[in-house]
Amino acid sequence: MKSFVISRRVNCYIVLALVVLFALAAPAHAGIDPLPSWNDGPAKQAIIQFVKETTDQASPKFVPPEERIATFDQDGTLWVEHPMYTQVMYCLERVPAVVKAKPELKNVEPFKTVLSGNHGAIAKLSMEDIEKILAATLTGMTVDEFNGEVKKWIENAKDSRWKRPYTELVYQPMLEVLGYLRSNDYKTYIVTGGCQDFVRVYAERVYGIPPEQVVGTAGVTKFGYDKTGKPFLTKEPKLLLNDNNAGKPEGIHLMIGRRPYAAFGNSTGDRQMLEYTKTGEGARLSMIVLHDDARREYAYGPAQGFPDTKVGAFTQALYDEAKKQGWIIISMKDDWKRIFSFEQ
């Protein structure tokens, strides 16, 4: 009898709590701009319309909460990638430590050039050279050692233009999109061509995205035991998933298993992810960031009339495809009221 009374009282409380919560749901959101760093325009409107259409139960394009997946490229989409990917900066700065451990690399290229500190020569390294540096600095240690090294570095390293930690060079408008989607029950994922383990170290703190929602280029890890019999994982120099180009939808299938409803990118490496997303049934949103603001950030890529660079290429062909397929182009210059949170 007692438990029945408690149960009735509890039920009353629950009903009361729900009534209060539902009552304030509408006024709490009405009038609050979820994207205050965005100028009014087609890009902002597209995001808001997409969220409304997919979360309104009366909409024919309603998407059940468990299916709400949104994927974001990182470099050039969520944070600055110019003039060099942050992860490559990390790898270059790790070279002295690697050479100290393996002195035989001292006079071997490309390590010799990196050790010279000659910025001009370093900037001219080929992609093949860069890959050798990545392999040498991202593998051959335990997962825990790697995480510790990246954590220490990312807390201290600074970008040379803004003199701020790289993790402050995230785009405030995109942080607002992440938060807006999550507050509407979207699971937000990073799907990056960069190293998955690298991004996982800071993604939760910087973007609110937990490690299990970071998909990236990944190598094989190898399970083993230390002298005391305690298991550990070693990062092997063998590629498992190249999460670029076609590798992005392939990685999404492997790690998420659902087609995203929204995807955000900025370069040819994101093309297949944007195609895969946009051609799903129902409401699908593919958006692409155009770096056209030389004053506040950078302007680069053929779609901007600049020659191609080592970082994310927004080619003219990609620009044309975006127009043709109905992807929304985000102009940093026109669509973003401010770019970084530290700006007034």
Add this chain to the structure above:
Amino acid sequence: MKSFVISRRVNCYIVLALVVLFALAAPAHAGIDPLPSWNDGPAKQAIIQFVKETTDQASPKFVPPEERIATFDQDGTLWVEHPMYTQVMYCLERVPAVVKAKPELKNVEPFKTVLSGNHGAIAKLSMEDIEKILAATLTGMTVDEFNGEVKKWIENAKDSRWKRPYTELVYQPMLEVLGYLRSNDYKTYIVTGGCQDFVRVYAERVYGIPPEQVVGTAGVTKFGYDKTGKPFLTKEPKLLLNDNNAGKPEGIHLMIGRRPYAAFGNSTGDRQMLEYTKTGEGARLSMIVLHDDARREYAYGPAQGFPDTKVGAFTQALYDEAKKQGWIIISMKDDWKRIFSFEQ
């Protein structure tokens, strides 16, 4: 001014709602057994103690909600695996359709034996033969085609002993553990040696586990375009992740990126996952299901004095390691009040 008034009113509502919710949090849970299908005993106590220790902010073993990860093997841990894995049953039953599409396989082993319908001969197929059948029936089609085939099959196929769909042969006590952990902010994952794409088809409906929380043996998929230019993914006959033995912690690192706080298994294939989990810092729970109930389910494996079988081997060595390492053994006979939800 108006928005200030609305904001104050909204804040009052929020405070009121929170007070009501907190007030009922304690009485709502007190006295309700979260594991009603478990007999009181060391296994049930270990689960409850683990949840209390890791979710009580005053506990030295408190785990922040975002780090709460629990992993579950599937076959023999969440549902029946004897006398044959359900996924292998699917593959065997797909053979006629595969041979119809490729008639040249008709007189080739092991397809010839499967087509003969000779149960004795089929049961004697080698692991190598089984792998040939898996490759032929799990690859070579688009991801969407595969999902459609599995969905149709799993809704209709029945186990020969219970004459019920395989998806009803899930262990009610383990469903309660999944729910209990989730209600305490644990993210529950399946980490299976079975085919990741197969399990993802029904895991949400059957276990409440979404596709992105199913880690399993996975093959390469290949991105391509159909005649209309629409992208699709094809399942290739190339292994990407063998999610068994050492592959389980390796798969956990790849797909989750955090060490679990709790892991559940039942065979040698789960050994490394249980070791990896249990040797983490703080409160860690490794549990292992012993199939010792021939009447209500099955009794098998060397730890039970039976010869090894094709399905999950609970060897004597694993039993001894469990005892030594402090993994908790779940005796189906002693610890489970009922095994299936359809039992009275």
